[in-house]
Amino acid sequence: MLIAIVAARGRAGAPHSAIPRIWQGAIVAKTGVGIIGSRFMANIHADTVTRNPDAELIAVASPTAEHASALAAKHGISRVFADHRDLLALPDIDLVVVCTPNRYHAPIAIDAARAGKHIVVEKPLCVNVEEADEMVEAARAANVKLMYAEEFCFAPQYVRAREIVAEGGVGRLHTVKHIEKYFGPTNPMYWDIATSGGWCAMQLGSHSLGVLRWMLGKPRAIAVYAEMRRVHHHDRGLGEDESIIVVNFENGAVGVAENSWARRGGMDERVEAYGSDGTIYASLYQDNHFRVxxxxxYRYSAPGGAPTRGWTYAVYDELHNNGFPQELNHFIDCVANDRQPQETGEDGRSVLEILTAAYESARLGRKVPLEQPFRPGVARPIDCWLRDSAD
Structure with a gap:
């Protein structure tokens, strides 16, 4: 962006100091970025920021010193903090990326909004709908952007599928299915429901519901029905390792989220879209025609400990194919040029509301209506499923 330094924004519409660079003889303002978190997703986002010529990675904050130091050394970050509030006090940070464990998303994002920083939050947005309400309101009150990091809405195959849908290539969409299945995460925090808020429905279903809403043009959900069970990982806790969520939307379309942490054979990640005049199949992993x-x-084939011996599906250019750099570059552009983000905190809240109702449906064994806001008052979505369970 060829603009004067004072045109960069830390708050939407308000001047903010910026880090200058010279490009083709003009002064260009760079967006200052801070990363909160220091593990897998923090590394992915840090890599994108360092490759973006219009952004500067200023600092990282994480209470785990060894991980924060490793992230800083890898990406050339000069400032490292144990407390995210110290990072938020830096005047040269315009945007923070929150990639901590789920239960910390809301308090950190609210602190960031009150500090006048734009915010990107990893999915799921937080661990209950009431927190999501508070996050959205805090961002609105501070006049900052709250952006929801659903990378699959930026994955090239899915973006192309959405373009074909938008131009009428398959007629009127009546059913969309998103499938994400593998044999469970390697990071133990996802199995801890106090931290994560739920197992496969929470972690993978948040992906699926985000994709379904986006593919259908984000109609309002009016009802949800779900089946959840634990079929394999009985020794890991009380969560669900298989889930099927069926969502009825106000435009008559049906969305199906099919998720599992009990699937052997590697990662299955795909979209099926059925319209009145056509069909779309898109797959990010196992239909990529690259077999080994x-x-x-060998070292790595796909997420979740996917097999590497015998015949395997070997992933390539995984971050780009999943939409990670496109997503964050879009959010950086939204901050720099005061654009409306494609995926917002309101989208994350809608996904979380459907998820929470899905856990309630799985407990009740019937559809749960969503014509009115669904606020069951639970600390985590999975609490809806577990509150009548003696298991």
Missing amino acids: FSEPG
């Missing part, structure tokens, strides 16, 4: 046979095995 290996007797000894």
Whole structure:
């Protein structure tokens, strides 16, 4: 963006100091970015920021010193903090990316909004709908952008599918299914329901519901029905490792989220879209026509400990194909040029509301209506499913 330094914004519409660079003889304002968190997602977002010529990675904050130091060393970050509030006090940060465990999303995002920073929050947005309400209101009150990091809405295959839908290539969409299945995460925090808020429905279903809403043009959900069960990981806790969520939307369309942490054979991640005049199949992992046979095995084929021996589906250019850099570059552009984000805190809240109602439906064994806001007053979505369980 070829603009004067004073045109950069820390608050929407308000001047903010910026980090200058010179490009083709003009002064260009860079967006200052802070990362809150220091593990897998923090590394992905830090890599994107360092490759974006219009952004500057200023600082990282994380209470785990060894992880924060490793992230800083890898990406050339000069300022490292244990407390996110110290990072938020820096005047040269315009945007923070929150990629902490789920239960910390809301308090950190609210602190960031009150500090006048724009915010990107990893999915799921937080761990209950009441927190989501508070996050959206805090961002609105501070006049900052709250952006929801659903990367699959930026994945090239899915973006192309959405373009074909938008131009009428398959007629009127009546059913969309998103499938994400593998054999469960390697990071133990996802199995801890006090931290994560739920198992596969919470972690993978948030992806699926975000994609379904976006593919259908974000109509309002009016009812949800779900089946959830634990079929394999009985030794890991009380969560669900398989879930099917069926959502009725106000335009008559049906969305199906099919998720599992009990699928062997690697990652299955795909969209099926059925319209009055056509059908779309899009797959990010197992239909990529890149197959490998290996007797000894190799380092990595796909997420979730996917197999690397025998015939396997070997992922390539994974971050780009999943939409990670496109997503964050879009959000940086929204901050720099005061644009409306494609995915917002309101989208994250809608996903979380559907998820919470899905856990309630799985407990009740019937549809849960969503014509009115669904606010069951639980600390975590999975509490709806577990509150009558003796297991």
